[in-house]
Every structure is written in C-alpha cells, then in structure tokens.
Amino acid sequence: MNKNKKSKIIKLVMGSSIGMVTMALVIIIPCLMILDFFGANITDDYVENNMDYADQYKSTLNKALKNGYGYVPLNRILYFYLENDQLSFYDIYVDNIDKDTNKMMTISDVCELSKYKNYDGCKSLNTESQIDEEQNKPFVSPIDFSKATVTSFFMEERIVFEESDVHTAWDLATGNQTPVYATCDGIVTEVSFTQKENVTNTSAGGGNQIKIKCEIDDEVTYTVWYAHLYPSSAKVKEGEQVRAGDELAGVGTTGYSTGPHLHYQVMYDGNNVDGMSLIDFSDKNTIHKPDLNNGYIHNEFYNPNNGYPLQP
Numbered sequence: 001m002n003k004n005k006k007s008k009i010i011k012l013v014m015g016s017s018i019g020m021v022t023m024a025l026v027i028i029i030p031c032l033m034i035l036d037f038f039g040a041n042i043t044d045d046y047v048e049n050n051m052d053y054a055d056q057y058k059s060t061l062n063k064a065l066k067n068g069y070g071y072v073p074l075n076r077i078l079y080f081y082l083e084n085d086q087l088s089f090y091d092i093y094v095d096n097i098d099k100d101t102n103k104m105m106t107i108s109d110v111c112e113l114s115k116y117k118n119y120d121g122c123k124s125l126n127t128e129s130q131i132d133e134e135q136n137k138p139f140v141s142p143i144d145f146s147k148a149t150v151t152s153f154f155m156e157e158r159i160v161f162e163e164s165d166v167h168t169a170w171d172l173a174t175g176n177q178t179p180v181y182a183t184c185d186g187i188v189t190e191v192s193f194t195q196k197e198n199v200t201n202t203s204a205g206g207g208n209q210i211k212i213k214c215e216i217d218d219e220v221t222y223t224v225w226y227a228h229l230y231p232s233s234a235k236v237k238e239g240e241q242v243r244a245g246d247e248l249a250g251v252g253t254t255g256y257s258t259g260p261h262l263h264y265q266v267m268y269d270g271n272n273v274d275g276m277s278l279i280d281f282s283d284k285n286t287i288h289k290p291d292l293n294n295g296y297i298h299n300e301f302y303n304p305n306n307g308y309p310l311q312p
Contacts, residue, residue, distance in 0.1 A: 046155035046274070047074045054158070058150050060089040065145045069094065070102040070281030073274065074153070079107070079130055083119050102281045106132045137280035138216045139183040140244045142226065142264050143251070148174040151261060154274040160258065161202060168272040169225070169265030176260045177230050177250035182242040183266075183279070184222065186214035191238050195254035196231050206263060207255020210234065210248050220268070224275070227263035228254050 047053070057074045064072070077092045095113065098105045107130035111122030125132070152158060152171035159165075176198060190211040195204055206227030215221045230252030236242060253260045266275030 047078060048155075049157065050074060050155070051157045053078065054153075054156055056089050058153065060093050061150050061153065063090060064093050064097075065150070068102075069097050070104060071276045071279060072096045072104050073277065076104065076107075076130065079121055079126075080116060080119065083121055103135070103137065104131065106134065108132050135277070137278060137282070138214075139275070139278040139280060140181065141279055141281075142181055142183050142224075142275075143172050143174065143178065143262055145172075147178060148172040148262070154272075154276065161256075169263050170276055171261050171263055173259060173261040174251050176252055177233060178260075178262075179247045180210075180226055180229065180249050180251060180262055182212055182244055182246045182248055183224055183275075184212070184214035184216070184244050186212040186224070186242060188236045188238055188240045188242060188248075189213045189223070191234050191236060193229070193231065193234055195252075198231055198252045198254060200253055200255075200257050202256050204255040207257060208234075208249070208252060209255075210236065212242060212248075222273075222278070223267040225263070225265040225267070227265070228252055228257045228261060230254070 050057075053074060057077065060077070061071075072093045076096055077089055080092050081087055081089065095115065096104055096110055098109075107125060107127065111117055111119070111125060116122050149172070150170065151173045152167045152169075154168070154170055156167045157164070158167055188210065190209065192210075193208040195201060195207045201207065206225070208229040208231060209225065209227040210229065211223060211225050213221060213223050226248060228251070230250040231254065233250035233252065235247050235249060242248070251260050251262050257263075264275055266273050266278065
C-alpha cells in the first residue's frame with residue numbers, strides 16, 4: 001500500500017464518528033485498566049481493590065490452613081477465578097498446592113493440569129504477576145494455626161474503628177495468652193511492654209510488642225514484628241538470641257486492637273512483605289513440642305512421625 005492510500009485511510013477513520021469512538025476506546029481502555037477501573041488488579045505481590053474478595057478469601061484460607069494445607073495468596077486464586085467464576089476459591093486453592101511438599105506450585109505446573117491447561121491465562125502465561133519458580137521458605141509458624149483464625153491478610157483493604165486502611169501485616173485471632181513463636185533464628189531488637197492491662201487502647205498503636213531481626217544469609221535480613229501482646233508475657237529480652245520456634249510471648253489485645261490476636265508483620269529492606277509467604281508448611285503434621293533437656297522449655301518443631309526436629 002502506498003503512502004497516499006495509507007493517508008486517506010487514516011483520514012477516513014479519524015474523520016468518522018465510528019472511527020473517533022474506536023480510537024478513543026483504544027486509548028481509554030488501557031488507561032482504565034492501569035487505573036484499575038474494572039476491579040481487582042493483580043500485582044507482583046498482592047491484589048489491589050480486594051475488598052470484594054476479602055471475606056471469601058479469608059474463609060477459604062482459614063479452612064485450608066486448618067486442614068493442614070500450605071499458603072496460596074489471593075492473587076493466585078484470582079488468576080483462575082476471574083477467568084471462570086464458577087470455580088470455588090477453595091478448589092482453586094487446593095489445586096495450587098503441591099501434594100508432596102505442601103508448597104504452592106509454580107504457575108507453569110498448575111497450568112499443566114488438565115483442569116486449567118486450556119485457560120487463556122495458561123495459554124499466555126503472565127509470569128510477571130505469578131510465581132514461576134520454587135520459593136525459599138525460611139520461616140516456621142508464628143502461632144499454632146490450628147488454634148488461630150485469619151481476620152486480616154497482607155494488604156487487605158478494610159475498615160477498622162470506622163476508618164479505612166490497607167493492612168500491611170497479618171492478624172491472627174486466637175485466645176488470650178496463646179503462645180507466639182519466633183519464626184526464624186535471630187536477635188531480639190525490641191521488647192516494649194508499656195501496657196499493663198489487656199485492654200484496647202486506640203492511642204497505643206501496636207500495644208505490647210516484640211521485634212526480632214533474622215539474617216537468612218549474607219544478603220537477606222528480615223525484621224519480624226509481633227504486636228498486641230499480653231501484658232507481662234514476654235519471655236525474651238532485647239539483645240537475646242532466639243531460635244526458630246522459641247516462645248516469645250502470649251497473644252493479647254493491647255493497643256489499637258479489636259480483640260485478642262497476633263499482629264504478625266515482616267519487613268525486608270525497609271519494605272513490608274507478605275510474611276505468610278515465607279512460612280514453611282512442608283509438613284502438615286508439624287507441631288510444637290517442649291524440650292526439657294536443658295532445664296527450660298524450648299519450642300522446637302517436631303515431626304510426630306519420627307520424633308526428630310524439623311529444620312526450619
């Protein structure tokens with residue numbers, strides 16, 4: 001096609017009302033998608049505008065954790081659900097768990113399943129928004145998940161005390177004084193127990209809290225923050241070294257809290273990260289078992305099938 005013909009076609013399209021509408025849509029729709037006009041936007045780490053899915057996801061997550069399954073984030077579930085909303089969150093969740101390791105499968109492996117292989121999302125994989133390599137899981141559980149309920153997940157959009165916010169941590173509701181554990185080997189950097197009564201105080205922030213710093217390797221160091229702890233329940237001091245599974249304190253409802261729960265928050269290089277994604281759920285039967293050999297209770301993670309401690 002010569003240059004003059006191209007020029008005439010362009011003028012014809014731009015000069016017609018249909019052409020103007022078409023060109024406008026071509027420009028506007030991508031912009032609206034970027035601005036998240038059409039709803040949930042799956043990012044590298046979390047789902048924005050997630051309020052419509054929050055309750056359904058928490059219900060699914062709690063059921064899965066209590067049934068011993070590992071962790072699957074909301075963005076993975078929506079990757080399939082937004083293409084076929086006849087699927088249940090729970091079925092998608094379980095489908096994405098590797099039955100041998102209890103870890104979330106890579107997106108490529110899930111897309112090899114007959115159930116999903118013909119999905120558009122699998123024919124054209126988006127590996128920028130979905131994990132496509134096996135992930136390192138350096139943490140153990142901060143709490144016994146069989147006794148806890150997730151009431152808020154990482155980056156959940158929510159309303160607390162009639163105020164909207166985006167939660168940069170996990171809230172794990174359970175009974176007062178339920179043990180809280182170190183998720184990794186590290187050093188206690190802060191023990192702040194200013195609240196003497198186990199009551200809500202909206203001006204006291206995280207209430208009683210403990211922070212530990214865990215150096216995973218030469219390049220990766222995490223800070224783990226435990227908040228709303230029970231008064232006088234601290235079992236560690238600042239500067240003390242802890243091992244993964246050591247008991248740190250008990251759950252409470254001190255500070256800006258709506259009820260007894262653990263606020264579990266993880267930071268890396270000054271940024272909040274999804275602390276649940278770092279937990280190793282590889283053994284469904286992992287439990288806390290006290291070791292009295294050294295004259296004090298040291299919480300290790302034991303496999304009840306062979307009695308040996310599992311390596312975090």
